[in-house]
Amino acid sequence: MSPLSSPAIIVPETLADALASLAELGADGTPLAGGTWIMRAPLRDEPMAHAYVALGRIAELRRIKISAKRVEIGASATHAMLAAALERCDDLAALRNAAAQSANPAIRHAATVGGNLCARRFPAPDLATALLGLDASVEVADAAGSERLTMEAFLAARGALGPGRIVTKVIVERTGHRSAHSRLPLRKAGDYPVAIVSVAVRLDDADRIVEARIAVGSVEGVPRRWTALEEALAGQPIAAVDVAAIARPRADRFTGRDGVEAPGWYRVHVLPVLVGRAFAALTSAAT
Amino acid sequence: MTIRLTLNGEEREFAAPPMTPLIDVLRDDCHLTGAKPVCREGFCGACMVLVDGIPTVSCLTPIALVEGGKVETVEGLTSADTPPPVQAALEAHDAVQCGMCFPGMVVSLTHLTQPGECDASRAAIKAGLTGHVCRCTGYERIVDAALAVMEGRQ
Ligand SMILES: Cc1cc2nc3c(=O)[nH]c(=O)nc-3n(C[C@@H](O)[C@@H](O)[C@H](O)COP(=O)(O)OP(=O)(O)OC[C@H]3O[C@@H](n4cnc5c(N)ncnc54)[C@H](O)[C@@H]3O)c2cc1C
Ligand code: FES
Numbered sequence: 001m002s003p004l005s006s007p008a009i010i011v012p013e014t015l016a017d018a019l020a021s022l023a024e025l026g027a028d029g030t031p032l033a034g035g036t037w038i039m040r041a042p043l044r045d046e047p048m049a050h051a052y053v054a055l056g057r058i059a060e061l062r063r064i065k066i067s068a069k070r071v072e073i074g075a076s077a078t079h080a081m082l083a084a085a086l087e088r089c090d091d092l093a094a095l096r097n098a099a100a101q102s103a104n105p106a107i108r109h110a111a112t113v114g115g116n117l118c119a120r121r122f123p124a125p126d127l128a129t130a131l132l133g134l135d136a137s138v139e140v141a142d143a144a145g146s147e148r149l150t151m152e153a154f155l156a157a158r159g160a161l162g163p164g165r166i167v168t169k170v171i172v173e174r175t176g177h178r179s180a181h182s183r184l185p186l187r188k189a190g191d192y193p194v195a196i197v198s199v200a201v202r203l204d205d206a207d208r209i210v211e212a213r214i215a216v217g218s219v220e221g222v223p224r225r226w227t228a229l230e231e232a233l234a235g236q237p238i239a240a241v242d243v244a245a246i247a248r249p250r251a252d253r254f255t256g257r258d259g260v261e262a263p264g265w266y267r268v269h270v271l272p273v274l275v276g277r278a279f280a281a282l283t284s285a286a287t
Numbered sequence: 288m289t290i291r292l293t294l295n296g297e298e299r300e301f302a303a304p305p306m307t308p309l310i311d312v313l314r315d316d317c318h319l320t321g322a323k324p325v326c327r328e329g330f331c332g333a334c335m336v337l338v339d340g341i342p343t344v345s346c347l348t349p350i351a352l353v354e355g356g357k358v359e360t361v362e363g364l365t366s367a368d369t370p371p372p373v374q375a376a377l378e379a380h381d382a383v384q385c386g387m388c389f390p391g392m393v394v395s396l397t398h399l400t401q402p403g404e405c406d407a408s409r410a411a412i413k414a415g416l417t418g419h420v421c422r423c424t425g426y427e428r429i430v431d432a433a434l435a436v437m438e439g440r441q
Binding site: 008109 | 288306308328330332335341342343344346347348349351352354395414415417
């Protein structure tokens with residue numbers, strides 16, 4: 001019997017049942033979404049949980065609601081569902097492209113938003129990085145109720161959600177920003193990105209940058225904002241600014257992690273080019 | 288746990304621990320060895336099967352999640368006398384080499400060549416085949432064969 005075979009599984013049909021099962025299991029229970037991260041636990045030398053509570057049959061967790069003001073994304077929506085749902089939301093191009101370009105088609109059909117946010121010690125989450133740039137909030141629930149966290153607070157506590165708690169949805173306010181997602185896999189597609197830069201920018205009537213939010217993933221252990229660059233870009237005219245040049249002396253704010261696919265210094269080294277590409281994608285979307 | 292599913296058109300029932308990867312049930316219990324566990328990481332595509340019509344890596348799919356579903360392996364993608372269009376085109380384009388990636392390629396190409404699934408362009412076919420690694424690197428002839436099927440000229 002393989003080490004994968006022993007855990008038990010519960011497949012609830014409603015959110016209330018899932019939360020009740022998780023509450024009962026306590027530290028022995030773990031949510032199971034698409035399984036694309038969990039099923040590789042043995043390869044990472046991590047133990048499997050005693051019991052899994054599968055979230056895939058709970059209809060409300062798979063729903064994506066789009067209005068002019070906001071987009072609410074159920075935690076069990078897959079990458080493929082999200083990319084398709086955002087087809088016409090050009091302001092959320094960063095999230096759409098993060099969902100459409102990560103991994104490969106089969107993984108995108110299985111892997112979920114909740115799994116991307118909650119995979120512990122996963123340094124290269126495309127969706128989490130895009131959602132950080134879009135300043136999304138995350139709803140976390142347990143049997144007693146729910147609370148909303150900013151993406152920043154959620155990422156700071158990632159892996160420490162605590163027993164019995166799950167992400168139910170992610171909320172993105174549509175605030176007139178333009179956005180773009182830029183990633184560098186070693187091959188054209190299909191492997192983990194060496195670095196990810198996801199940006200959301202708001203312009204004034206004269207096309208000057210009012211606010212730039214720049215999220216960087218895969219370079220360090222957890223995605224975070226590049227605040228030194230954000231501050232330097234505020235007030236600049238979008239058409240004339242040389243973003244890569246401004247980024248270059250500010251890249252040392254990051255300490256790259258070494259990994260089999262790339263050394264840490266390389267991840268930092270590519271950031272100015274990636275952020276330049278993201279801004280170029282923004283500018284062309286605007287015309 | 289007892290799992291019920293439709294496998295290559297037949298209703299089947301298995302007793303398997305729920306987190307067993309689908310690939311292990313297919314190969315060890317059903318002796319369907321077309322799908323191959325090569326990387327067990329979702330990166331190579333050699334274990335691809337259709338679950339409810341969608342290409343799915345069976346190495347990362349716990350058997351419990353396909354309960355009640357419809358699974359088709361490469362062994363099910365046949366016809367009695369003439370080979371189906373994808374297989375015929377792969378043969379005509381001399382695209383088959385060592386055979387390690389091929390069952391998975393056939394599964395994904397069967398899906399991709401359905402009307403409306405993929406543009407008949409080399410770029411779209413390559414994007415659709417991301418996640419399939421051919422160790423013989425015979426990609427271009429595989430793309431030729433897929434294009435031929437899509438353009439109805441195999
Ligand atoms: C071949 C391959 C390529 C990949 N490439 C990329 C890539 O390019 N970019 C990228 O971002 N990712 C990539 N991934 C990683 C991919 O596994 C995750 O991004 C994916 O989103 C995980 O989702 P899942 O539904 O499969 O999670 P699962 O494996 O089901 O769960 C992952 C973790 O999250 C927890 N969890 C799941 N849902 C919830 C919830 N609602 N609330 C609380 N906890 C929850 C689980 O308990 C578990 O700890 C790749 C994976 C593979 C196999
Ligand atoms: S064995 Fe499943 S993708 Fe490689």
